[in-house]
Amino acid sequence: MSLLEMRDIRKSFSGVSVLKGVQLTVESGEVHALLGENGAGKSTLMNILTGVLPRDGGTITFDGQKLEHITITQSEKLGIAFVHQELNLFNDLKVFENMFLNREYANKFGRLDKKRMRAEARELFERLGVEIDPDAVVADLKTSQKQLLEICKALHLHAKLIILDEPTTSLNNEEVDHLFSILRKLKAEGTSFIFISHKMPEIFALADRYTVFRNGEYIGEGRIDETTPEKVTIMMVGESYSNAEVYEKRALGDEVLRLDHFTGDGFHDISLSVKRGEIVGMTGLQGSGSSEMLQAIFGSSRATAGTVTAFGRTVPHNSIHGAMKAGIAMLPNNRKENSVLPDMTLMENMAISEQTLTAAKLPVDSKRDKKRYGEYKEMLGIKAQSSDDLITSLSGGNQQKIFIARWLNTDAELLILDNPTQGIDVGAKAEIYRLILELAKAGKTILINTLEIPEIMKVADRCIVFYDGGMIRELAHEEINEQDVMLYSVGITEKTAGKESKKS
Amino acid sequence: MKKLGRIWSEYSFIFVLIVIFIVYAITSSGLTWSGVMNIFRHSAVIGTVALGMGLICLTGEIDLSVGSMLALTAGFSVIVFNVTGNIFLTLVFALGFGALCGLVNGLLVGGVQMPAFIVTLATMLIYRSFAQYFCQHVDRALIGGGSSVYKMDTANASYQTLFGFGNGKIATIPNVGIVMLLMTALFVYISSSTKYGKKIYAIGSNFKAARMSGINVSMMKISAFVICGLLTGLGAFLWIAMNGSADPATTGSSYEMYAIASVVLGGIAMSGGRGKMLGVLFGAMSYTIVDKIIVALKMDSLINNAIKGIILILVILVQVAGPQIRERFRKSA
Secondary structure (H helix, E strand, O other), rough: OOOOEEEEEEEEEEOOEEEEEEEEEEOOOOEEEEOOOOOOOOHHHHHOOOOOOOOOEEEEEEOOEEEOOOOHHHHHHHHHEEEEEOOOOOOEEHHHHHHHOOOOOEEEOOEEEHHHHHHHHHHHHHHHHOOOOOOOEHHOOHHHHHHHHHHHHHOOOOOOOEEOOOOOOOHHHHHHHHHHHHHHHHOOOOOOEEEEOOOOOHHHHOOOOOEEEEEEEEEEEEEEEOHHHHHHHHHHHHHOOOOOOOHHHOOOOEEEEEEEEEEEEEEEEEEEEEEEOOOOEEOOOOOOOOHHHHHHOOOOEOOOOOOEOOOOOOOOOOOHHHHOOOEEEEOOOOOOHHHOOOOOOOHHHHHHHHHHHHHOOOOOHHHHHHHHHHHHHHHHOOOOOOOOEEHHOOOHEEEEEEHHHHHHHOOOOOEEOOOOOOOOHHHHHHHHHHHHHHHHHEEEEEEEOOOHHHHHHHOOOOEEEEOOOEEEEEEEEHOOHHHHHHHOOOOOHHHHOOOOOOOO | HHHHHHHHHHHHHHHHHHHHHHHHHOOOOOOOHHHHHHHHHHHHHHHHHHHEEEEEHHHOOOOOHHHHHHHHHHHHHHHHHHHHHHHHHHHHHHHHHHHHHHHHHHHHHOOOOOOOHHHHHHHHHHHHHHHHHHHOOOOOHOOOOOOOEEEEEEEOOOHHHHHHEEOOOOOOEEEHHHHHHHHOOOOOOOHHHHHHHHHHHEEEEEEEHHHHHOHHHHHEEEEEEOOOOOOHHHHHHHHHHHHHHOOOOOOOOHHHHHHHHHHOOOOOOOOOOOOHHHHHHHHHHHHHHHHHHHHHHHOOOOHHHHHHHHHHHHHHHHHHHHHHHHHEEEEEE
């Protein structure tokens, strides 16, 4: 008998049907990948299972028990735990305090038995091979440790089923491996997992079975070892998906960006020359300096030495406005935190950067903004109803396009894209790649930083691998492959010793 | 139904004013034109100050010092008037000194990045204390011979002109009310139709994203505090023009709270980024009418703040609970 059986689950929000009779079956001791694009209904289904949302119809059986009206406490008691993408930890509390929050051990006078809580936490960490100090303050932990702490918290509640919502988004590959080895161990002990992720390699490395949703409908399920990433992707996106090569070689112009011994927080001594129309991919493990360096070019992270020359002019350090005036634009990582102005409309979100450059002319030229908005909507293929809708009404991919428009609108010639496809579904990702190439063809110079190497393989003319704050390797388009890039980014270079990097 | 809900949430301040006005019309025996115009007169100072507060709240900050700033600026402006006898210089001083007080707040909040609540709490104490201290320790002649009040020199040639401005009318509308309406119009324009306004909203909406869009967040915050100081200085000028004096202990007392309440009643979110400057005018006028109602009912004016507080809670209750009730209604339907 299956651990979890959800049948014919239906749910609609204000008349819009988001789950149209979907099903999901999870066996004991398996990792079940739940797949689908953003908006396919995965989160809604998980929220129904954990009692956050009531369902409109369908049956749920968990551990042999039919569940009627699920509440959050009830699902917790039954042994269902949800590790959210945005972690639900209290940063100012200690590790063990987080673990035992609301279930503290105390003596009969209400005094906390910290000793026992610490010991129990330590024991659990040791059993799993997790290196966390129970007395550390959560704010000081690395993201990967926080992720593991969330899982430990779930296990401590004797969860039989743990839902992991994109647990690897902010982890580097080493940390992912560690997480996976722990998950495998737990699986062997009989814990089941529902694994929500967009990353195919991870799904194929970890999951036993999968279920695919598309637009709130059940598409199919099966064993991972009987399918391929391509087949699963086609199930997710429908017939429209094609893995066709989008890259094409272009003629490059003169040098437009030059870095000389550029140094700052998290990176040092970077010298680089970039030509007009070039797409340079930057990659490296988290904290390797690639993102920090790009932010420093834009002035949003600290630079301490060296020079940046763009379009023949020296760009001042630590001044976003100065960088913008030099023709540099940056699409920052973490869209929700660094790009979205949630209370403002699509048009206001688009126009804001251009407005800071032309602030001396005080009145807003809404006629011109509207015209520009229309042009970018057409050019970037933004799917939106009215320019007066709030930005939050759009999907992640369309929001990102608005922010690309925000920067194109400043007439910047150098675009820095930091992790531009983060949290965007497969279909929209392909569109963003196509856009990047089109912009480069139109003469824009593009620096793109991403942790996803296939992304660089799709678009970059060359790839620069960062390690420990420096450039460790430069690869031409043909040379880029996942394995080599990975080796360089963990600091292994002997394999290809002798091959010197082509540019200084 | 859905559309109505949206209009309610965006323009609830109009409904609030209408309801309060109807109560006023019923309670006051015989509604007169001059009685209604009086509302403008009595809203003028708080309305002007609240506009500045509205701007600061849109950026997600707060200014608790405006009441004390009003008293200090009004007191010193009286001295300037008594010394110079020049109305224009008095106005310039009031604006400049207010802006300076605002700049102090702005530099500490926007520049040093201290929490606005703490900074302006401190300057609230400081400005009020200065107002009271200097009133006791300057030459009596400078404060019109009074002992604990800054009094304008009534013998001064310009006094009648200034007092006349503060209490005069143009086409039956009080001058000070016109100043407030003009300021409201100006700030409605600034907030909705200028790039400066868009940047203010952007900062309140998400200051990190605003920074990454190229906005100089520190400068913008400093400017918002300076503008609030300017408006408070203007309020101080209107105050002395209307009253001919400023009492350092009571002038502007609790005005920071009334200003914040007007801003909230006007639909501006305290977290910033949402709301309309026009609402501030309606919020301030609603509160003035409450004063009038209490006078009309011959109630003890000590009950005043209780009623204002209750109205604030009721309006926010409807705003917060309204969507929840609607959602539940939809579920059961």
